[in-house]
Amino acid sequence: MPNNGGKYKVKELAELMKYAYAYTLGCVRCRSCAGYYVYDDKQIQLKGCPSYWRYKFTAFSAGGKIFLLNKVHQGLVDFDEDLAEVFYKCTTCGLCKENCIGTVWQLTESFDPVRIFELVRAELFARGLASPKHKIFVESIIQNHNPYREKHEDRFKWMPAHIKIDEQSDLVYFVGCTSSYRRDEIAKATVEILHRVGIPFKTLGEEEWCCGSPALRVGARELARELAEHNVRALEKMKVSTVITSCAGCYRMFKKDYPEMLGKLPFEVLHTSEFLERLLDEGKLKLEKEVPLVVTYHDPCHLGRHVGVFEAPRKVLEAIPGLTLVEMPRHRKSAWCCGAGGGVKAAYPDFALWTAIERVKEAIETGAKALISTCPFCSHNLKDAIQQEAPFLAFYDLTELILKAMP
């Protein structure tokens, strides 16, 4: 039987497959990865994998992809455009891991579906099989340090004039590309909160480059590593003790991927939701204004399922006077993806929008009047869905809502 073991371009994939091949056979293709089944709560069944439910073929479920990988390892399936289509039409949201009941995800942390799919993407990328759209934004990251083909010098153009940067502060706000160029209301709200609470902070300024998340997700691993090295070096130079970010994608990079690439980071990394929670606990953040609103919270995959931050944003929301938080059936570890991640928004915008519309419908069914999240990229996609499907539903980033409640 042919064996592809020695034929991988990506060393990590070859290493993984040395022992993972056996695990790939552990999948019985029960499709639980694609479904979501609640025994103890409400006993309902809901869609669990955006890719499978959008594209319908078994291959798009995690089990299908794992089975394909098995065939690739045996040399029965090639790395080609057909395989690339299956592996790239996936938001890498990781819900499959939560839903999987029969196979081996539980056995070892390193046998994580998102990690595996990203390694396969790295192999595809190395073979020139990424989507043209991915190649464009990767090229833009190389040239402009952001995936949006925007000028690097415009990165902080959004910064309000009254906000003072304190170069002596050991707190850095890492803004991220999407907040800088596409959802600057989140960046503005974040610095406004810091300003009003009286917390001195600084930014990386022109040394802030893309965190590398978009590159890593589509398989440009080397580029992601270069970006990680640059950003960490710049932060080390500034001698910072804490980095906060309002982007779930950046947060995952700093919290999970950077340490994997570079080892333990010499500074603390907090998502704004965690930082706000800390400010509330320390009594520094006062939320006094009533915000009489029924809201529901969307867990970004990169913040929630991938890193485990579920409670901080909820605690902050619950601290807002007059606000009522209602949960969607799919929440926390079981949250449905917004649809934007994994390079999907760029390469398959119709799939991204379909996924977001599913989420917006779920939000509406809770009776909430506003959908809240903590990620500019989720915001970007969910707002597109709201505009098309439910213009009556408001959308706020957590930081925007906090501003409303501050005196």
Added chain:
Amino acid sequence: MLVLHIDERKVEALREKYLKGLSWAIETANRIPELRAQRKYPKEKVYRELVDLLGEDRVTMNKAICAVHGTNTLGWKYHSPPDIIAIPLNTEEVQEIVRIANKYKVPITPSASGQSFGSVIPHLGGILLDMQHMKYLKIIPEEDIAVIEPGVSYAELCLECHKYGYTFPLGTFPPFTSVIGNIFFASGGIHRRSIHGGKPGGLTEVLGIQVVLPDGELLVLGSDDPPYWWTHSYIGPYWQGLFYQSAGTLGIVTKAAIRIWKRCEEERLLVYGSPSFKNTFNFCQTLARNWLAQDIFVLHWGWAIYKKHRVRYTNELAEDAIKARHMRDPPPGVPYNFISIMLEGFKEDVDTREKVIDRIAAQNGIRRIPLEELKAKWPWLYEHFEVWYLKNLPVRLEPYGGITGSFAIMSHVPTHKVLEIEEYEVDHMLQKIEDKHPGWICATGYLAWPVDGGRLWFFRTVEFLNDFSDDPALMTAIKEEASTEIMATHMPVLRALGWMGGVAYPGFDMAAIAAADYPGPYKLWKKIKKALDPNDVMNPSVLMAVPDNPEEG
């Protein structure tokens, strides 16, 4: 120990038949590329017609997407994907797809839930009819029936039944597998009402069906008028049987009316521990013959303890199980058999029967295990029982922890042979396989239960291989070796002892054996197939593509 009455000449004859069939099967399977090439058809044209019918979203020729359906989950090594996958959403679309297949003489392989056991591997290429998105589901409480399409899963059916206060007998199938797929495959497993019925998924559960015949015509057996779905008012033989276990060779079942059961006022789970199978057997037979319980379910400790649980439950008991000396000797404190009993009825009736069952248990040296004790000592077992019985939901599989192969043999066993067969299985079959592959087996044992008031027993014996090699050739070899050992060494003995099973379905790997085992039914099946499907489009690789085995005579 019993004295086993094994007819050695019968064993030898059965073994010889199997080995001849096996070599014929391998020879035939090696001809797959040649046989595929013989079924030439205008692929692009067929694809275009399917796209015109279903739209681009539901038809694909993507090689990677097709590759997923090229091998079954049991590890059949011949990779043979379909050329095209088509996803119909209703019966009318299935009819049209079948007409297109007929027009161009394209093999068409129906698949219900994508899990792909052997019968849904398109060895001759062609169209894979993927019906997992056909989701029609209607509960008709006044008639005690549910009408379902092939895409309806156990989870969906159960949850819908619950809304109406009903239940459906569950197998050991994962929640997302197809009900129709399993019913018509006659899969075995736990049965909420096993004492009355037998194995789940039996034809007795099916009250009416709609079938798309090989020419695309729709055959309705029963009525498609919902209030009368249950009627068998057609003339002639029991035609539904034609489509049962025929693996889509004679028609494609697109809708079925199945029996559902009203849940009772009181549902109670009793669990017992038995020191030996003899005690277990006497106890269960008494209960079954007196119709004292709705379900009786026996687990060999090797299955119940499941060495795999070291993955999820790292505890001393699991470690003990790994070190256990013999399949006959459970670790200290573990009963040889676990027996679960489900009682349903009015409260007073259930109270009375519980007392009687406790008395019979004591008379047979069997100990009642309180549910709290079960939960504390064997949590995985409690969880399974709780989900199956008390919540009445399909059980999720446990984390397998690298299980890459399993063998299951299942069949009815005549009651007077049950003790001998159990002894052979444990002392000769399971133990020898364990001895031969130390470290490779993570779960071994059997499930068993009396059927039809104790007239028969149903046995399901399973081995799970647990391997961690990255060498596909080595793993395949080990799996094949273990499989051959079961089929060539142990199955002939079990059958000589009275085990009633043979080959459940043919296909490339089994056709020759099936033909040798059951020459009469096999030939009749082929004749009917030729009459109904002259173009041989319906799942041809199961039956017709395999040349007649010289052994058939």
